[in-house]
Amino acid sequence: MSGAAVSFRGVSKRYGPVDALADFDLEVKPGEFMTFLGPSGSGKTTALNVLAGFTHATAGEVMIDGRSVGGLPPEQRNVGMVFQSYSLFPHMNVFENVAFPLRLRGVAKAEVARRVGESLDMVRLADLGGRMPKELSGGQRQRVAFARAVVFEPPVLLMDEPLGALDLKLRQAMQLEIKRYHAQLGCTIVFVTHDQGEALALSDRIAVMGEGRIAQVDTPDRIYDYPKSRYVAEFIGKTNILTLEPGNAGAVRIVELGCDVPAQGALAEARMISVRPEKIERAAGRREGLIDFTARIDEVLFLGDLVHYSAVLPGGGALLFQEHRGPGATVLARGDTIELGFLLSDALPVSGREAAATAVGA
Amino acid sequence: MLAFIRRTWLLWPAIGLLLVFFLVPSLDLIQASVMNPDFTLEHFERIADRKVYLAVFWRTLQVSLIVAFLAALVGYPIAYFINLQPRKTQFLLIFLIFIPLWMSVLIRSYAWMIVLGRDGIINTALLGLGLTEEPVRLLFTSGAVYFAMLQILLPVQIVTAYSAMTEIDMDLMRAARVLGARPWQALRRVFIPLSLDGTITGAIIVFMLSMGFFITPALVGGRQDMMLANLIEFQVERLNWSFASALAILLLLGTVLTVIVIRRLGNLITRRIA
Ligand SMILES: Nc1ncnc2c1ncn2[C@@H]1O[C@H](COP(=O)(O)OP(=O)(O)O)[C@@H](O)[C@H]1O
Ligand SMILES: [Mg+2]
Numbered sequence: 326m327s328g329a330a331v332s333f334r335g336v337s338k339r340y341g342p343v344d345a346l347a348d349f350d351l352e353v354k355p356g357e358f359m360t361f362l363g364p365s366g367s368g369k370t371t372a373l374n375v376l377a378g379f380t381h382a383t384a385g386e387v388m389i390d391g392r393s394v395g396g397l398p399p400e401q402r403n404v405g406m407v408f409q410s411y412s413l414f415p416h417m418n419v420f421e422n423v424a425f426p427l428r429l430r431g432v433a434k435a436e437v438a439r440r441v442g443e444s445l446d447m448v449r450l451a452d453l454g455g456r457m458p459k460e461l462s463g464g465q466r467q468r469v470a471f472a473r474a475v476v477f478e479p480p481v482l483l484m485d486e487p488l489g490a491l492d493l494k495l496r497q498a499m500q501l502e503i504k505r506y507h508a509q510l511g512c513t514i515v516f517v518t519h520d521q522g523e524a525l526a527l528s529d530r531i532a533v534m535g536e537g538r539i540a541q542v543d544t545p546d547r548i549y550d551y552p553k554s555r556y557v558a559e560f561i562g563k564t565n566i567l568t569l570e571p572g573n574a575g576a577v578r579i580v581e582l583g584c585d586v587p588a589q590g591a592l593a594e595a596r597m598i599s600v601r602p603e604k605i606e607r608a609a610g611r612r613e614g615l616i617d618f619t620a621r622i623d624e625v626l627f628l629g630d631l632v633h634y635s636a637v638l639p640g641g642g643a644l645l646f647q648e649h650r651g652p653g654a655t656v657l658a659r660g661d662t663i664e665l666g667f668l669l670s671d672a673l674p675v676s677g678r679e680a681a682a683t684a685v686g687a
Numbered sequence: 688m689l690a691f692i693r694r695t696w697l698l699w700p701a702i703g704l705l706l707v708f709f710l711v712p713s714l715d716l717i718q719a720s721v722m723n724p725d726f727t728l729e730h731f732e733r734i735a736d737r738k739v740y741l742a743v744f745w746r747t748l749q750v751s752l753i754v755a756f757l758a759a760l761v762g763y764p765i766a767y768f769i770n771l772q773p774r775k776t777q778f779l780l781i782f783l784i785f786i787p788l789w790m791s792v793l794i795r796s797y798a799w800m801i802v803l804g805r806d807g808i809i810n811t812a813l814l815g816l817g818l819t820e821e822p823v824r825l826l827f828t829s830g831a832v833y834f835a836m837l838q839i840l841l842p843v844q845i846v847t848a849y850s851a852m853t854e855i856d857m858d859l860m861r862a863a864r865v866l867g868a869r870p871w872q873a874l875r876r877v878f879i880p881l882s883l884d885g886t887i888t889g890a891i892i893v894f895m896l897s898m899g900f901f902i903t904p905a906l907v908g909g910r911q912d913m914m915l916a917n918l919i920e921f922q923v924e925r926l927n928w929s930f931a932s933a934l935a936i937l938l939l940l941g942t943v944l945t946v947i948v949i950r951r952l953g954n955l956i957t958r959r960i961a
Contacts, residue, residue: 377865399864412862416880416957425876429867474868 328356328488328513329390329480331376336385338371338537347537349385353515355480360516360523363534364560369517371537373483374513378402378480388479402431405474405482405512409489411466413458419445419469420454426477444472447506464495468502475510482510485517500526521561525549533557534617539540553589555677558599565600565644566675582618586669595674601635605646608666617666622657632656636665703920704935708874720932730933740918748941749916750904751897754836755949761837762844766886769845770852781849793838796906799835800826803907829850832908839903840896851879851885880960887953891946900941 333355338346346368354357359368363615374380376387378399386393394402413422423441424619432440445451450467458466467487474482487503500523507514519523524531525545533540533548533556541548541557553560555566569592576585577592586592608617620636623643633647634657646665648654657663713883720730734740740909787795802808803825810822825831855878862875915938922931 379861379864398869399861400867400869402865403867404865406862406865408862409859410856410859412856412858414859414863414877416877425863425868426866427873477867583950 326481327511329512330388331356331359331481331515332388333372334386334388334560335377336372336382336387338368338380339383344537346382348374349537349539351532351539351542353513354561356511356513358514358526358527358529359518360528360531361516361534362518362521362560362654363540364519367534367629368537369534370485372375372534373406373485373515376481376485394683403477403481405477405479406486407467407470407474407482407487409486411470411490412468413469413473415458417458418454419450419456419458419461422469423454423473423476424456424474425469430477430687434534441472441475444476445469446479446504447475447509448472455664462684463491464499467491468501471503471506475506475512478510478546479512481513481515483515483517486519487516488520488523489519489596496523496587503527509557525561533560535560551673552599552675555597555599555675558675563602563645565605565646567598567600567672569598579616581638581640581644582616583640584616584618586616589669591674592672594668595676597675597677598672600672602645602647604671605644605667606648614668615666616669616672617664620663620665621662622659622663625654625657625659636663704847716932716935718938719929723929726788730930733930734933734937740937743918743932744915744937744941746913747938748923748945750832750836750912750914751894751900752945754833754840754897755890755894757833757837758841758844758893758947759848759886761847762841762889763882763886765841766845766848766852767882767886767949769849781846784845787839788842792900793902795839796835796903799831799838799903799907804833826907826910829908829912832904832912836897836900840893843896844893846885847889847892848882851881851888855881875960880957883953883957883960887949887957891949895942895946896936 331351333349333351336346336349339345349368349372351359361372363369371380376384376389378394378397378401382395386395388394389402389404414425417425420441423444424437427437427440440588441454442451445454450465450468450472453461453465453469458469461469469619472488474484484503488499491499503516504527516524516527527678528545530544531548532542535556539554540560543551548557548561552561552564558564558566567582568580569577570580572585572588575588578585578589581597592598608615618638622634622636623637625634626633626635626648630650631647632650633645636644636646638644644665650656723729750768769777769784772780777902801892804810804823805826807825809825810819813819813823839884839956851910859881860873864870865879868876899916901914905917915934917939919931919934922928922934
């Protein structure tokens with residue numbers, strides 16, 4: 326089986342005054358693992374529902390494999406779907422659940438048995454065909470839902486927060502499983518989550534969503550390293566947003582730090598920069614070109630190998646930074662005053678609203 | 688012992704009530720049916736000898752089964768329709784369906800007499816429209832009994848089936864659709880099997896209530912529509928307590944056995960259509 330391309334062309338969906346989706350444009354390549362990432366209410370489920378055929382778009386077009394599917398009911402779109410609550414049929418056992426899509430397609434009995442067997446093998450539940458859904462653990466139900474969604478070899482598989490109901494350990498194990506299934510099946514996957522870690526770990530590309538719009542589409546590393554907006558920078562991981570204003574001739578001033586830096590390239594036009602906590606280090610005047618400043622440690626989150634700090638800047642602003650505990654490294658304490666610094670090349674100009682700290686990074 | 692008390696004490700009031708108000712009278716009933724004044728089976732022999740009692744028993748069973756079946760058939764789509772409405776509309780509709788339950792069966796049966804009688808609404812309308820020269824005989828017919836009983840018991844069926852339907856996760860229907868089911872296939876393979884149990888429960892309640900009906904057949908039916916409860920009432924009026932008890936036991940046994948059969952059959956069907 327191989328994947329099909331999926332395109333959203335200017336798709337909009339209104340619910341009364343709410344724009345659940347607004348001018349949504351996206352091209353998913355065949356076989357790609359695409360994740361919709363965004364906070365609750367950002368339109369992820371709506372986008373999936375439009376693709377699956379449960380919701381009709383107010384405007385725009387959805388295409389699968391180059392053909393517009395706007396007029397087709399869900400059963401004719403030939404996409405697999407895994408729901409957050411699994412939605413296994415409670416009156417059918419595991420085998421019957423997985424056989425359901427095959428029987429609807431008129432597949433011969435022996436062939437049904439063979440393919441259900443293969444699917445259950447893939448999710449390592451070959452022995453549980455006779456169990457009823459209520460006799461399974463959460464993780465097992467999740468796998469049955471997955472087997473059922475792919476048993477008819479759909480070229481596109483949709484998953485709406487499929488791991489949301491599992492506990493952390495199981496979620497991490499299932500992430501690895503899903504990666505394995507994807508490699509094995511080769512189908513296009515459109516995956517929805519509000520968990521940025523999950524998105525970074527699984528995806529070929531991530532579409533970060535906010536208020537029904539796509540904020541940025543990119544590979545996980547580029548989304549993390551080169552967020553285009555403050556919204557994306559703060560949603561993916563943690564970051565520090567610092568404000569710029571025109572400084573002395575040929576320089577810009579970083580307001581929170583009260584220091585001037587040369588206005589080179591993009592920095593000249595930017596009004597904000599994003600600096601990741603892991604890019605900030607103790608200065609001690611070691612490195613060339615380090616922008617350094619003084620701060621007072623306010624909070625310490627000790628994780629063993631890693632320590633997260635929150636520091637207060639002389640101007641009153643807060644700054645997050647973190648340290649791996651290298652050889653001989655000490656742990657700072659609340660109230661310590663310390664010299665910190667970062668490289669200008671690690672400061673990324675971002676666009677977006679300046680005021681109101683909308684820190685969503687978790 | 689202490690652990691047993693701690694685990695079960697919440698049930699004691701209910702068990703006490705059942706003992707005093709159900710088990711004791713039932714034993715009384717059984718005892719009364721085999722005493723005159725010493726032990727005898729003469730009452731049961733009389734039931735078996737005189738054809739009329741068994742005939743009335745079979746008719747009671749038949750009427751109740753048909754009413755239960757019709758209630759399920761008519762009530763299911765109504766419950767389904769209500770379940771498809773937005774939340775607020777659902778509450779309103781269920782409230783409307785409950786209203787007739789606040790009126791006594793007696794009053795509702797009288798209402799049917801007014802509707803079906805010679806000078807009733809239907810005959811007046813038929814005569815007025817010139818569709819008939821003479822008033823049509825509607826009241827005191829078997830049809831009137833079926834109709835009135837169905838109307839009186841339908842709310843019970845609708846509410847029972849509806850509450851079973853509200854338990855169904857509608858995402859299951861979406862799952863069925865995206866897996867390849869056309870709307871009616873999703874209905875037939877997912878929704879109906881999951882709501883059938885509650886619907887059968889509703890039909891069983893309707894059946895049990897029907898078996899005990901006597902006001903409605905007495906008011907809107909003819910002589911031929913007498914039900915077993917009418918015979919019991921007749922005997923009680925004559926103070927034939929023992930014979931009335933024997934008839935009551937026949938009614939009880941018939942009801943219990945039929946309910947068991949319906950349940951079994953229902954489970955079989957549910958498994959078959961899934
Ligand atoms: N059936 C609906 N009726 C009205 N508003 C809806 C409906 N479905 C979604 N919305 C609204 O659309 C927006 C996007 O919702 P959704 O796509 O479910 O977001 P997400 O899955 O990202 O949490 C939300 O503001 C939500 O309230
Ligand atoms: Mg959602």
